[in-house]
Amino acid sequence: MALLRTLVAKPWIWSFLGALLVWLATISFTGGYGGGGMVTAALSLAVFTVIVGVGQMFVITLGPGNVDLSLPANIGLASAVAMKVMGGSDSMIVVGLLAALACGAAIGAVNYLLIWALRIPPIIATLSASFIIQSIDISYGRGLQIKPPPGFADFANWQILGIPVLAILTVLFTIAAAIALQRMIYGRSVLAIGQNIRAAWLAGVNVGRTRFLTYTLSGALGGIDGALLAGYFRGANVDIGNEYLLASIAVVVIGGTSVAGGKANVPGVWGAALFLVLLLTMLNTFGVSAGVRLLLTGLIIVGVITVAGGEKALR
Amino acid sequence: MTAIAPGTTPSSSPRSSAARARLLRSLLPALSLALVLLAIAWLNPRAISYFGFSLMLNLAIPIALATIAQMFVIAGNELDLSIGTFVGFVGCVTATWLKDAPLLGVVVLLGSIGVYALLGALIHLRNLPSIVVTLGMSFVWQGLAILVLPKPGGKAPDWLLGLMAFKPPFIPFPIIAALVIAAVVHFGLMRTSYGVILRGSGGNPAALRRAGWSLLRTKIVLFALTGLFGVLSGMALIGITTSADANIGNGYTLLAIAGVILGGGEFVGGRVSPIGAVLGALTLALAASPLLTFMHIPPDWQVAANGAILIIVLAARVLISRRER
Amino acid sequence: MPEANTDIIRLNGAEKHFGAVRALNGVDFHVVSGECVGLVGHNGAGKSTLMHMVAGTLRPDGGEIAVRGNAEIDYSVARALKLGIRCVFQELSLCPNLSIAENTRISHPALTGLGWRRKAANLIAAKLDEIFPDHGISADDIAGDLSIGRRQMVEVARAFTVTGDPLDLVILDEPTSSLDAHTAGQLLAFVRRFVAGGGSCILISHVLGEVLQNADRIVVMRDGKVVATDAAKAFDRDRLVATMGGAEAREKIAAEIAAARPAAGPLRVRARPERQQDGKELVAHAGEIIGLAGLAGHGQTDLLLAIFKAAQRARTGIEVTAPVALVAGDRQSDGIFPQWSIAENIGIRSLARLRKGLLISPRREAELAEFWKQKIGIRTPDMTNNIFSLSGGNQQKALFARALGSDAEIVLMDDPMRGVDIGTKLEVYDLVREEAAKGRTFLWYTTETEELDNCDHIHVFKNGRIVANLTRDELTEEKIIQSSFGDAA
Numbered sequence A: 001m002a003l004l005r006t007l008v009a010k011p012w013i014w015s016f017l018g019a020l021l022v023w024l025a026t027i028s029f030t031g032g033y034g035g036g037g038m039v040t041a042a043l044s045l046a047v048f049t050v051i052v053g054v055g056q057m058f059v060i061t062l063g064p065g066n067v068d069l070s071l072p073a074n075i076g077l078a079s080a081v082a083m084k085v086m087g088g089s090d091s092m093i094v095v096g097l098l099a100a101l102a103c104g105a106a107i108g109a110v111n112y113l114l115i116w117a118l119r120i121p122p123i124i125a126t127l128s129a130s131f132i133i134q135s136i137d138i139s140y141g142r143g144l145q146i147k148p149p150p151g152f153a154d155f156a157n158w159q160i161l162g163i164p165v166l167a168i169l170t171v172l173f174t175i176a177a178a179i180a181l182q183r184m185i186y187g188r189s190v191l192a193i194g195q196n197i198r199a200a201w202l203a204g205v206n207v208g209r210t211r212f213l214t215y216t217l218s219g220a221l222g223g224i225d226g227a228l229l230a231g232y233f234r235g236a237n238v239d240i241g242n243e244y245l246l247a248s249i250a251v252v253v254i255g256g257t258s259v260a261g262g263k264a265n266v267p268g269v270w271g272a273a274l275f276l277v278l279l280l281t282m283l284n285t286f287g288v289s290a291g292v293r294l295l296l297t298g299l300i301i302v303g304v305i306t307v308a309g310g311e312k313a314l315r
Numbered sequence B: 001m002t003a004i005a006p007g008t009t010p011s012s013s014p015r016s017s018a019a020r021a022r023l024l025r026s027l028l029p030a031l032s033l034a035l036v037l038l039a040i041a042w043l044n045p046r047a048i049s050y051f052g053f054s055l056m057l058n059l060a061i062p063i064a065l066a067t068i069a070q071m072f073v074i075a076g077n078e079l080d081l082s083i084g085t086f087v088g089f090v091g092c093v094t095a096t097w098l099k100d101a102p103l104l105g106v107v108v109l110l111g112s113i114g115v116y117a118l119l120g121a122l123i124h125l126r127n128l129p130s131i132v133v134t135l136g137m138s139f140v141w142q143g144l145a146i147l148v149l150p151k152p153g154g155k156a157p158d159w160l161l162g163l164m165a166f167k168p169p170f171i172p173f174p175i176i177a178a179l180v181i182a183a184v185v186h187f188g189l190m191r192t193s194y195g196v197i198l199r200g201s202g203g204n205p206a207a208l209r210r211a212g213w214s215l216l217r218t219k220i221v222l223f224a225l226t227g228l229f230g231v232l233s234g235m236a237l238i239g240i241t242t243s244a245d246a247n248i249g250n251g252y253t254l255l256a257i258a259g260v261i262l263g264g265g266e267f268v269g270g271r272v273s274p275i276g277a278v279l280g281a282l283t284l285a286l287a288a289s290p291l292l293t294f295m296h297i298p299p300d301w302q303v304a305a306n307g308a309i310l311i312i313v314l315a316a317r318v319l320i321s322r323r324e325r
Numbered sequence C: 001m002p003e004a005n006t007d008i009i010r011l012n013g014a015e016k017h018f019g020a021v022r023a024l025n026g027v028d029f030h031v032v033s034g035e036c037v038g039l040v041g042h043n044g045a046g047k048s049t050l051m052h053m054v055a056g057t058l059r060p061d062g063g064e065i066a067v068r069g070n071a072e073i074d075y076s077v078a079r080a081l082k083l084g085i086r087c088v089f090q091e092l093s094l095c096p097n098l099s100i101a102e103n104t105r106i107s108h109p110a111l112t113g114l115g116w117r118r119k120a121a122n123l124i125a126a127k128l129d130e131i132f133p134d135h136g137i138s139a140d141d142i143a144g145d146l147s148i149g150r151r152q153m154v155e156v157a158r159a160f161t162v163t164g165d166p167l168d169l170v171i172l173d174e175p176t177s178s179l180d181a182h183t184a185g186q187l188l189a190f191v192r193r194f195v196a197g198g199g200s201c202i203l204i205s206h207v208l209g210e211v212l213q214n215a216d217r218i219v220v221m222r223d224g225k226v227v228a229t230d231a232a233k234a235f236d237r238d239r240l241v242a243t244m245g246g247a248e249a250r251e252k253i254a255a256e257i258a259a260a261r262p263a264a265g266p267l268r269v270r271a272r273p274e275r276q277q278d279g280k281e282l283v284a285h286a287g288e289i290i291g292l293a294g295l296a297g298h299g300q301t302d303l304l305l306a307i308f309k310a311a312q313r314a315r316t317g318i319e320v321t322a323p324v325a326l327v328a329g330d331r332q333s334d335g336i337f338p339q340w341s342i343a344e345n346i347g348i349r350s351l352a353r354l355r356k357g358l359l360i361s362p363r364r365e366a367e368l369a370e371f372w373k374q375k376i377g378i379r380t381p382d383m384t385n386n387i388f389s390l391s392g393g394n395q396q397k398a399l400f401a402r403a404l405g406s407d408a409e410i411v412l413m414d415d416p417m418r419g420v421d422i423g424t425k426l427e428v429y430d431l432v433r434e435e436a437a438k439g440r441t442f443l444w445y446t447t448e449t450e451e452l453d454n455c456d457h458i459h460v461f462k463n464g465r466i467v468a469n470l471t472r473d474e475l476t477e478e479k480i481i482q483s484s485f486g487d488a489a
Helices: A002-009 A013-029 A035-061 A071-086 A090-118 A122-140 A150-157 A165-183 A185-195 A197-202 A207-232 A244-254 A266-286 A290-308 B012-043 B050-056 B060-075 B083-095 B102-125 B130-148 B158-164 B173-191 B193-203 B205-210 B215-241 B252-262 B274-288 B290-294 B299-324 C047-055 C077-082 C100-106 C116-131 C148-159 C181-196 C208-214 C237-244 C251-258 C300-312 C342-354 C362-376 C392-404 C422-437 C449-454 C477-485
Strands: C007-018 C021-032 C036-040 C062-067 C085-088 C169-173 C200-204 C217-222 C225-231 C267-271 C282-285 C289-294 C318-320 C324-327 C410-414 C441-445 C457-462 C465-471
Touching (some): A035 A071, A035 A185, A035 A207, A035 A244, A071 A090, A071 A244, A090 A150, A122 B252, A122 B299, A165 A185, A185 A197, A244 A290, B060 B252, B102 B130, B158 B215, B193 C100, B205 B215, B274 B299, C007 C047, C021 C225, C047 C077, C047 C169, C077 C085, C100 C148, C200 C208, C289 C449, C342 C362, C362 C422, C422 C441, C457 C477
Parallel strands (some): C036 C217, C289 C457, C410 C441
Antiparallel strands (some): C267 C282, C457 C465
């Protein structure tokens, strides 16, 4: 009973419950058929949302107005860079991954540079940057139809006992992120800045460095995500990251992270990502039209956040 | 040196400098617009004419209306990420039902404003983050738009086409419309006594509540106004493009946010300016396409130029504010 | 004259719980017309909770409220305003994005229709002129541009403006906390005129002298109960302090400070205000307590912040030779992390020392918190409770613990005792002197003259400059006021 109460008090439990409900609804529709495969597929797809979601979570935790809108463009460009560097050769996989990481990190650093130098709200800075990145991607990726090296594509799709290896790695990564958030100076600084940036500065927190690191981290995760996506879908294209703008924000908030800043929740990102992926699977299984699918997706997001209740800043 | 009366001099100088900085800031949107106009005049003097403005500011009216819509929610410390798809939905309704079954069309559009009002109430009562709620709503409006108009098409009602094609003497219609929009909203939000309450709800909600005002009501009013101007924006857009498409408004979400910010608004604290927002929208409308065509920028880089212009204008703003300090 | 008929408000057996905490424990309280009631007690004694009930912002869990003899069932802010009861809250409640006239409109539903702006501007300007004749505030000023003192002046003036609703009782909760002595005097003189004219006031203040001189009747609260109520004449400072409980007499300070101090150690800070034109500068050595005095908002905070910045990155004109920590005066905006526990709030300044390897050690963090809980007397059952579970004074102690528990050798204090009860103050004064004796340097900006007794040197500020430099022996209230108001010395 006490365990139940502590569980219910955790904001992330709701997203996992939602994912479970959606899964149960789907397999009851199919009569239990394909339930396991659905979980495998959901895990594989959720990984990509979780990776950018964690980056977005750190950014959003920095406080009101902090959000990275450049992630879709970032993912698109990094996927192109990774594929071009790998050039279809297995021996270049690591170099290609590093290139994507560096590309994403550079984008994140530029984002922060704009925020810092122009003192503009991050929404506008990352938005402006994303316009430019998009153009670079279009120009750079023109006619680019390079497939990932076979080894990389296999790695991105590799499963052990029906569990995608990428998902296992991502779970490890999220555990590390959760520890960093609560137990490292960096994480504490992010939380402090998100609650009250002036108080954080006066308490000796290195505000500039923390914000710089956070945007760079978000960018770097976007870059890695782009490379992995290109591997998983066996090819890069300009639009590969488009759905991750809304998805990355949605999983952060559905997962229980406060949009007012200063309060983050790592497990919730996983729950919310699984929930969203399973939701789409469910609607596809039901065979509804595109309009109805969008409508229901939207209503469910609004419904979930209404039921889970929001926590805004105390002000 | 004679003795100065106590209390008169201290800290009056920082205050007046704060006031001066604010005045200059409020002039910045106009300055940005003038700069973009100068650039156009320099690149293509013929554009500065009745016909040139009518053409360049073609889409300025719907952008300005969407920006005003966004400004209302921002005034209450919220953000509407669904305004773009909402404009698209309104467009689809305008190009179908409003023409074929005007009564139904009017009811649906009024109903959608009602939905906005309900969202405001929901966000207030459940203390929800508006970013997520409107994010969800952006899917809803888009889904509805597709259901209303599965394939691009439809046609705007004739009266709307006639209105948007109106050619007044001397001054192009978009400019007159922008002036009217700015004046009406400025009066309503900045000069009326209830406008003060609406802005106060963004500045210090706790104080407002303690003074006996209903925050539920201010939030509902602000969201309903956003819905109203979203409807106007969608209708104006279809009046210009004549037919609709479910994705027609998608770009307006970010454009509208950018417009409010270019216009000197801030995301929190109830600091917004209707006149600035309209100027910001005009700047974006001008900077969006005609400038780039004059400058012979290859299509690959048009999006980048959009971002670059945004950055340059904001950088100029920083430089001016910094010099003032 | 039968007293029952002249009651403005009467609370019988008022109770309020916040979770397990009993904020009010059966309080009887009343105000009659034409009197000024002084309300004193330590932070957490229940004064603010009681006043929230009088103002209608909090509903009692038990007990009755009657206004002018009529029982009120559904008492609310709107109802209180209608009945002529208003409150100036401790937290500033102006909208920073609105002008002074617009802020006035917010508290007057009747200010509508054509020409409401002019009416509102005239209303507030007239009241400001009446209370603070030399205020220098324009009705068109944006509230956010004003200094905290001026905002408080506006807020007080606004509470006394009258349009549609009557005005019988004004609650002033720490109205002088951000005002300098001159302005505070103007306000209190106005309160006396208001009361003499038949109005009523409830005056809450930690400056006991203010209450003793201006109240007709004094109500003392302690632990959620009223422990004494009597005519003001029946009280003196000592009796008040004794009734409030907890705090030792203040003479102790003077005696202790009089004891010889060890000679000052090596140089810690040398700083010159940006606008200083002559050669005056602030110099602080190890073990010294340096006071920054003068009227509120005359550059004291600016200099402290400049020193704080100089510790991070070298600046011209300021020399800092040791790590610096700052104790904020404006807790909500400069100090508290609202989502965090007390322990986390204390540990944030010392994260590097709390690490074990790469990770912060929860055990070390708890030890640090527990050490300061004992040392500075933070009253809480559990340091992992949220910081807001503490009363204001204890929150301030946590901020002191954050600074004193860090590696900082220089502690900057930005008027940290604003609105803090006298018991907390005396405890913190002791601690500051103890830490100074161990070699720490304190730069202490304060708006309360008696706190300067604790300092070795006092710099008086005016218009962003140091205008006088006094040693403690030279220190008198007159000297400070003279330097604050006079020509440059």
